[in-house]
Amino acid sequence: MLWKRKAMPPLRESGGLEMVAVETSGGPLLVPYEIRRSPRGRRIRLSIGPQNQALLRVPTHGSVRDALGFLRSQGDWLQRQMRKTPAPVALDEHLKKHPQLSGLGREFAVTLNFTMARPFFVYSEKSGEAEFRYPAGDRGEQALGGLLRQFAEKVLPPRVRELAGRHGLPIRRVSIRDQGSRWGSCAASGTVSLNWRLVLLPVELHDHVLWHELAHLTEMNHADSFWNLLRSYDESADQHDRGLTRVSRSLMRLGRG
Numbered sequence: 345m346l347w348k349r350k351a352m353p354p355l356r357e358s359g360g361l362e363m364v365a366v367e368t369s370g371g372p373l374l375v376p377y378e379i380r381r382s383p384r385g386r387r388i389r390l391s392i393g394p395q396n397q398a399l400l401r402v403p404t405h406g407s408v409r410d411a412l413g414f415l416r417s418q419g420d421w422l423q424r425q426m427r428k429t430p431a432p433v434a435l436d437e438h439l440k441k442h443p444q445l446s447g448l449g450r451e452f453a454v455t456l457n458f459t460m461a462r463p464f465f466v467y468s469e470k471s472g473e474a475e476f477r478y479p480a481g482d483r484g485e486q487a488l489g490g491l492l493r494q495f496a497e498k499v500l501p502p503r504v505r506e507l508a509g510r511h512g513l514p515i516r517r518v519s520i521r522d523q524g525s526r527w528g529s530c531a532a533s534g535t536v537s538l539n540w541r542l543v544l545l546p547v548e549l550h551d552h553v554l555w556h557e558l559a560h561l562t563e564m565n566h567a568d569s570f571w572n573l574l575r576s577y578d579e580s581a582d583q584h585d586r587g588l589t590r591v592s593r594s595l596m597r598l599g600r601g
Contacts (some may be wrong), residue, residue, distance in 0.1 A: 360525075361397050364412060368419035373421055377415060378525065379408060383566050388414050392425045393525050395596065434480075434601050435488045438544070444490075445474060445543045446550040447499025449506070456488075463487040465495055489599040494550055496520050496540035504536055511577070513561050525596055527553045527588070530560035544595050545588075552584035 352497040358493040377398040382389070384483075385403040388411050393399035398418075412543045415422075431531045436456055443454040452467055452474040459477035467474035474495065478487040501518040523529075530536050536557050542550050555577040563570035575581045585587030 360494070361395070363416075365413060366416045366419035366422060368423050370423075373419055373423060375415075375419075375426075378558065379411060381406075384568075390415065390418060390422075392422075392429070392593070393596075395524055395600075396426055396429050397525075398422055399525070432597055432600070433594075434485055435492065438598055439476075442544075444546075445495065446545055446547040447543050448493070448503055449547065449551065451547055458484075463491055465491045467495065467498075492543060492599065493520060493522070493540040496543045498539070500538050500540075500554075501540060503551070504538070505553070507554055507577075508558055508561075511558075513558055517563075522599075527592070528557045530557040530564075532564055534561065539596075541595055542582070542597065544598065545591070548580070549584055549588050549591070552578055552581065552588060 361378055363374050363376055365372045366375050367373075371591060375398050376395070377400060378393060379400045381404050382401040383404050385401055385406075387403065388406060389401040391399045397476065398415055400411045400415060402408065439454050439456060443452055443456075445452045450469070450470055455473070455475040457477045458480045460479075461477075463476075463478040465474060465476045470542055476488060476491050476495075478484050478491060492507055497520045500520055504518050505515055514534050515536060517536070519535065519537045520540050521537050523537070526539060527542060528536065528538045537599075538553075538557070542553055545553070556574060557571055559574040563573055571581070577582060578584060
């Protein structure tokens with residue numbers, strides 16, 4: 345009976361995502377979803393986001409009601425795609441396989457070690473090396489995530505200000521956050537907010553995100569004028585944007601417990 349009550353409002357998860365019931369061949373399924381406006385879009389597009397959520401991209405003046413109707417009709421497809429999502433990878437497993445971090449416009453070679461004392465990290469811009477020490481066992485993932493965020497707080501703001509200075513762009517504040525699915529955001533006030541996971545990206549993609557947010561200081565949208573400006577800052581913007589799309593889903597899932 346509840347499934348047929350079309351007026352039933354979507355639910356909200358504690359993490360901020362909405363939940364909606366979609367119809368599948370096996371019965372109703374509650375699915376987390378997120379809606380983003382797409383100024384350049386001409387139709388509703390559906391994909392799977394980095395938190396294994398349904399990601400709806402809707403044209404600027406598109407109907408949210410129509411978008412949700414489309415989402416509800418795609419239950420079997422959503423179920424298949426969500427089942428394909430690989431199991432979460434621990435941060436230390438990722439860094440052992442890819443022992444590099446980016447920051448300050450360069451790459452740092454990473455070493456991981458355990459400690460019985462308080463977790464800490466050290467890095468040297470001169471040598472390009474960074475060492476992280478954290479507890480073994482259940483507390484290790486959370487501790488390492490905290491250290492990586494602290495590292496991001498050290499290396500991201502100076503790089504943003506350095507790049508902004510090349511074009512005389514005004515920066516009021518740079519904040520480092522644990523964003524759910526975005527690499528960054530920019531407010532008209534001149535505040536740039538960045539996802540700490542930027543340090544997990546290769547240097548060229550890392551800087552591409554910074555240029556993207558800095559371009560928003562002039563163009564607060566994604567119109568053609570924005571992309572032209574971004575290309576003037578980053579000559580390989582289109583290539584980097586595609587590269588970012590390829591790695592975003594897996595990297596955004598790291599460090600979430």
